[in-house]
Amino acid sequence: MADPRNIDIKDQPGFRSIAIICLCVLYVPVLILMIFSLNSGSLVTQWEGLTLGWYGSALLNEEFHSAAKNTMIISVTATIISTTTATLAAIGMTRVKPWRGLSTAFMIINLPLMVPEIITAVATLSFFALIAGMFGLNFGIGNLILAHTVFCIPFAYMPIRARLEDMDLTLEYAAADLYATPWNAFKRVTLPLLVPGIMSGAALAFIVSFDDFTITQLVAGPGQTTLPLYIWNQIRRPMTPEINAISTILLLVSILFVSVSFLIARRRAN
Amino acid sequence: MPDKPGRNAIEVVDVSKIFGSGEGQVAALDTVSVSIRENEFFTLLGPSGCGKTTLLRLIAGFDFPTAGEILLYGQDIAPLPPFKRPVNTVFQSYALFPHMTVADNIGFGLEMLGKPKAQIKVRVAEMLKLVKMEALAGRRTSQISGGQQQRVALARALAPQPKVLLLDEPLSALDYKLRKEMQIELKRLQHETGITFIFVTHDQEEALTMSDRIAVMSSGKILQVGSPWDIYDKPAERFVADFIGETNFLTAAIAGVSDGKAQATLKSGATINATVAEGFQPKDKATIVVRPEHAKLTAAKGDLSGTVENIVYFGTDTHIQVRLDSGEAFTVRQQNTRSAGCGFEQGEKVGIAIGNDAAQVLRD
Numbered sequence: 001m002a003d004p005r006n007i008d009i010k011d012q013p014g015f016r017s018i019a020i021i022c023l024c025v026l027y028v029p030v031l032i033l034m035i036f037s038l039n040s041g042s043l044v045t046q047w048e049g050l051t052l053g054w055y056g057s058a059l060l061n062e063e064f065h066s067a068a069k070n071t072m073i074i075s076v077t078a079t080i081i082s083t084t085t086a087t088l089a090a091i092g093m094t095r096v097k098p099w100r101g102l103s104t105a106f107m108i109i110n111l112p113l114m115v116p117e118i119i120t121a122v123a124t125l126s127f128f129a130l131i132a133g134m135f136g137l138n139f140g141i142g143n144l145i146l147a148h149t150v151f152c153i154p155f156a157y158m159p160i161r162a163r164l165e166d167m168d169l170t171l172e173y174a175a176a177d178l179y180a181t182p183w184n185a186f187k188r189v190t191l192p193l194l195v196p197g198i199m200s201g202a203a204l205a206f207i208v209s210f211d212d213f214t215i216t217q218l219v220a221g222p223g224q225t226t227l228p229l230y231i232w233n234q235i236r237r238p239m240t241p242e243i244n245a246i247s248t249i250l251l252l253v254s255i256l257f258v259s260v261s262f263l264i265a266r267r268r269a270n
Numbered sequence: 271m272p273d274k275p276g277r278n279a280i281e282v283v284d285v286s287k288i289f290g291s292g293e294g295q296v297a298a299l300d301t302v303s304v305s306i307r308e309n310e311f312f313t314l315l316g317p318s319g320c321g322k323t324t325l326l327r328l329i330a331g332f333d334f335p336t337a338g339e340i341l342l343y344g345q346d347i348a349p350l351p352p353f354k355r356p357v358n359t360v361f362q363s364y365a366l367f368p369h370m371t372v373a374d375n376i377g378f379g380l381e382m383l384g385k386p387k388a389q390i391k392v393r394v395a396e397m398l399k400l401v402k403m404e405a406l407a408g409r410r411t412s413q414i415s416g417g418q419q420q421r422v423a424l425a426r427a428l429a430p431q432p433k434v435l436l437l438d439e440p441l442s443a444l445d446y447k448l449r450k451e452m453q454i455e456l457k458r459l460q461h462e463t464g465i466t467f468i469f470v471t472h473d474q475e476e477a478l479t480m481s482d483r484i485a486v487m488s489s490g491k492i493l494q495v496g497s498p499w500d501i502y503d504k505p506a507e508r509f510v511a512d513f514i515g516e517t518n519f520l521t522a523a524i525a526g527v528s529d530g531k532a533q534a535t536l537k538s539g540a541t542i543n544a545t546v547a548e549g550f551q552p553k554d555k556a557t558i559v560v561r562p563e564h565a566k567l568t569a570a571k572g573d574l575s576g577t578v579e580n581i582v583y584f585g586t587d588t589h590i591q592v593r594l595d596s597g598e599a600f601t602v603r604q605q606n607t608r609s610a611g612c613g614f615e616q617g618e619k620v621g622i623a624i625g626n627d628a629a630q631v632l633r634d
Contacts, residue, residue, distance in 0.1 A: 180382045
């Protein structure tokens with residue numbers, strides 16, 4: 001058999017056409033969306049000329065401001081809480097003597113990834129309705145933060161755990177051997193080496209929370225409109241390229257965020 | 271070789287380590303006792319799985335014995351966590367902290383001990399000089415070669431001036447030439463620092479050339495402790511004789527044991543002198559060992575006779591494999607001269623002379 005390293009993927013029959021189709025399906029719609037954000041006409045399907053006007057009106061739009069603010073409050077808070085929780089969980093599940101129920105705990109943490117989101121959404125909604133009815137408790141935007149934190153945890157957990165499992169345990173032995181107490185060994189060796197994992201965990205959690213729609217739509221109360229909900233509300237009215245501009249802004253924020261965390265993670269890893 | 275008895279740095283007393291439970295129990299160490307003297311270069315030698323690394327980990331504190339005591343200058347350290355033991359380790363993989371510079375790695379132990387910054391700086395500079403790494407103090411550990419990483423690992427472990435330095439096969443990742451250099455370097459460091467070294471290796475040559483004393487281990491037990499010379503020339507058991515160097519095993523009838531010497535009658539009928547380990551009373555039949563370089567091939571009839579089967583040239587010497595008339599195999603090692611051949615040919619009938627002090631009776 002030929003050495004697989006000598007096989008050039010580009011020579012394989014059909015590779016080019018399949019690759020081109022995949023790239024088109026994935027990115028052409030996004031590209032069209034971005035192009036029409038620059039359309040001077042007021043239709044999202046008919047090109048009339050070039051303008052940045054829709055970005056101007058989007059940035060001056062009060063509703064957009066308030067949605068962006070809500071989104072940032074929810075996403076940032078949920079990211080911080082879920083990443084911290086996930087970090088502690090990952091450490092508690094890799095850096096201790098194996099305990100009874102370890103694999104069950106692992107399953108429970110990752111279960112939200114398997115449960116259809118609409119089920120989680122309905123369940124969360126009923127849960128908040130229940131505690132509101134029984135105890136008269138309503139945490140306002142806290143409800144959304146709580147809901148987001150819960151579904152962000154598995155996303156934050158996975159890269160952190162992977163990093164911990166890849167890490168050479170001997171480094172921690174070496175720290176202990178060199179008189180580091182368990183806390184010092186964690187602070188000076190484990191944690192700094194874990195930072196790239198924590199960064200990618202946090203980036204994932206942020207992105208997942210930032211564009212969540214299903215759960216947010218069901219749980220959000222009045223005045224708790226997030227950006228995805230705002231866009232959803234806009235497209236139910238006659239659409240203008242302003243929505244394209246807003247979507248493009250969202251996309252750029254996501255790309256920027258992911259790139260920055262990726263670059264930081266790579267620099268720390270080297 | 272004179273023994274220089276000093277204080278014991280480490281005393282391992284009846285230590286057992288059992289992994290697993292129930293049916294799957296494995297004794298990695300089985301009631302092991304050994305004393306390691308102050309300032310000694312002590313080697314734990316054995317094949318993989320013999321328990322040598324387990325014993326080292328118990329001394330370091332990465333694991334705790336199932337039974338027994340480990341005394342460091344008389345104090346039982348077995349229950350202490352690693353960060354409370356004045357003992358440092360050089361790891362097989364070096365385990366340098368990748369996010370710190372060479373200097374920060376070396377200073378880590380002192381920093382954790384809470385030493386003042388100025389003092390750490392002085393000590394780190396000293397250590398860098400000791401291992402000749404001054405020029406690379408500011409480098410990341412990923413930016414230096416394997417041999418340099420090895421030096422940093424040594425400096426890092428020596429910096430806090432441990433009472434005992436543990437070395438877990440530290441040379442196994444280096445290529446042959448670098449390994450030879452580091453063997454000399456390690457001896458020098460041990461001499462200069464005066465710290466007790468406990469060195470783990472599976473490489474018998476490394477053990478023989480570097481150690482003051484060697485403990486040969488197999489299946490969780492220590493079989494023999496002694497100087498390299500003792501271990502090589504007076505192996506007590508078949509495993510020790512077989513594991514260290516090449517050797518010939520012969521069965522012999524034993525008679526007249528006195529003064530540590532026995533009369534051993536070989537299958538060929540010849541009777542030779544063989545040394546017996548102190549305090550050991552051999553039965554009528556025993557295995558004796560003769561090192562290939564302690565026997566001499568002769569054209570005339572010797573203590574043994576046989577036919578040359580194979581001649582292997584090794585540069586410095588030649589190994590001549592002889593099939594004895596009794597059916598056993600026997601190898602003779604003969605020093606080469608520059609111009610002459612070994613003087614024997616394949617198929618030739620030869621005799622083998624065994625010197626007066628060449629044979630040792632085994633305990634098995």
